[in-house]
Amino acid sequence: MVTAAAAKKTSRQAGTGEATAMKNTGLRGVTIADTKISDVDGTNGILIYRGYRIEDLAANSTFEETAYLLLNDALPTKEQLDSFSRGLVEARRLPGFVIDVLKQLSAQANPMDVLQASIPLLAMADPVLPVETREANLSKASRLIASVAAVVASWQRIRQGLDPLPSDDGLSHAANFLWQLSGVKPDPAIAKDFDTALVLHADHSFNASTFACREVVSTQAHMYAGVAAGVGALSGSLHGGANAQVMKMLAELQNEKDIAGWVRRQLDSGRKIMGMGHAVYKTTDPRAKFLKEMGRRLGEKLGQPQWYRLASQIEETAVAEFEKRGKTTIKPNVDFYSASVYHMMGIPHDLMTPVFAVSRIAGWTSHIIEEKFGDAQGNPSLYRPSSDYIGNYCGRTGCEYEPVAQRS
Numbered sequence: 001m002v003t004a005a006a007a008k009k010t011s012r013q014a015g016t017g018e019a020t021a022m023k024n025t026g027l028r029g030v031t032i033a034d035t036k037i038s039d040v041d042g043t044n045g046i047l048i049y050r051g052y053r054i055e056d057l058a059a060n061s062t063f064e065e066t067a068y069l070l071l072n073d074a075l076p077t078k079e080q081l082d083s084f085s086r087g088l089v090e091a092r093r094l095p096g097f098v099i100d101v102l103k104q105l106s107a108q109a110n111p112m113d114v115l116q117a118s119i120p121l122l123a124m125a126d127p128v129l130p131v132e133t134r135e136a137n138l139s140k141a142s143r144l145i146a147s148v149a150a151v152v153a154s155w156q157r158i159r160q161g162l163d164p165l166p167s168d169d170g171l172s173h174a175a176n177f178l179w180q181l182s183g184v185k186p187d188p189a190i191a192k193d194f195d196t197a198l199v200l201h202a203d204h205s206f207n208a209s210t211f212a213c214r215e216v217v218s219t220q221a222h223m224y225a226g227v228a229a230g231v232g233a234l235s236g237s238l239h240g241g242a243n244a245q246v247m248k249m250l251a252e253l254q255n256e257k258d259i260a261g262w263v264r265r266q267l268d269s270g271r272k273i274m275g276m277g278h279a280v281y282k283t284t285d286p287r288a289k290f291l292k293e294m295g296r297r298l299g300e301k302l303g304q305p306q307w308y309r310l311a312s313q314i315e316e317t318a319v320a321e322f323e324k325r326g327k328t329t330i331k332p333n334v335d336f337y338s339a340s341v342y343h344m345m346g347i348p349h350d351l352m353t354p355v356f357a358v359s360r361i362a363g364w365t366s367h368i369i370e371e372k373f374g375d376a377q378g379n380p381s382l383y384r385p386s387s388d389y390i391g392n393y394c395g396r397t398g399c400e401y402e403p404v405a406q407r408s
């Protein structure tokens, strides 16, 4: 019989004679399900939520209305919107034991870890957790949308040794978040811009975190289990973590005179330029266009035009350099301009990714409901992709098991 150590040299080829190339497709181009929630047309730079163009929603809708649309497949009537918004306000207050747990955590904890850890705690406080009707899941979604914002804002206070602030029930979701985060009632125009940023980030079809949520609930796990997975997926620097990395880049390049040289050195050494490129968009992300203009406007209003200037300069130089290198499809994504927009709104850099979650929770919960109830696919199905085994292979009988004492 062949031992595993010997098999290492031959791998599966010993059994099949096949040469196997290592691969990780990242599921690019693989359509795994139907959805009615959102569509990303990467070639033409078009994003729609439930049929509506993102530009239209960003200009005319609010986060509350957009969340309702994502969850319910239709824009709400005035009564429906009022009732949905009231539900969000009522759910803003976090359970006392969640605050107590947050107070036990190290002030240095990564805010995305804090957010992820809080999700199962919120589950434990949800009276309809075990109920798996659509109505109960809509209620869980509403609680989660309110609670994710409350956890992020509360954590900012708690880590500074302060008590969380009570909600201002007269404020919108976006404005109240800024108030509970900073303790300052926001300028209505800034709150409106933040609301627009939340609309822009609310959904994006089968992105990594949404897929994580859907995959988890395809096992019939509850909504909170799916959302905890989504928060984990969003934390990575190739996904939601990119906005904080963009801000780090901008802060480091504030005094850089030779942006073109920096871009070249970055690419020559195989490093990425954060906030550029996208797995689906092969042209400028429509959300980035909106945020770019917002960044320009806010920079002028708040006396911080340097961020827009610097980001535009990096964009222009990097796109030209990518083109020279034959990469004509790498353009700014949503994180490229949201970073400086959030910075100017007073959002601490390490809270930029949690703020992404404050918005994306609307999309996650909508996708979870679609997954659970087979709204688009007809028949909910447990995700179970396959893989090619290219590890040790000693034939069908398996490698010879050596007792530990005999292994060298």
Ligand SMILES: CC(C)(COP(=O)(O)OP(=O)(O)OC[C@H]1O[C@@H](n2cnc3c(N)ncnc32)[C@H](O)[C@@H]1OP(=O)(O)O)[C@@H](O)C(=O)NCCC(=O)NCCS
Binding pocket: 237, 238, 239, 240, 242, 267, 271, 272, 273, 274, 275, 276, 277, 278, 279, 280, 327, 330, 333, 334, 335
């Ligand atoms: C988002 C991202 C992972 C999508 O990548 P993708 O479509 O899967 O493409 P790949 O990562 O395979 O990149 C294709 C090529 O372009 C390069 N590339 C892509 N984005 C790049 C970037 N931002 N900076 C430098 N090179 C980049 C890759 O290195 C790769 O080069 P290679 O073919 O020579 O190996 C990628 O663009 C990236 O890492 N961007 C930076 C992180 C970011 O902003 N994430 C937020 C996404 S919303």
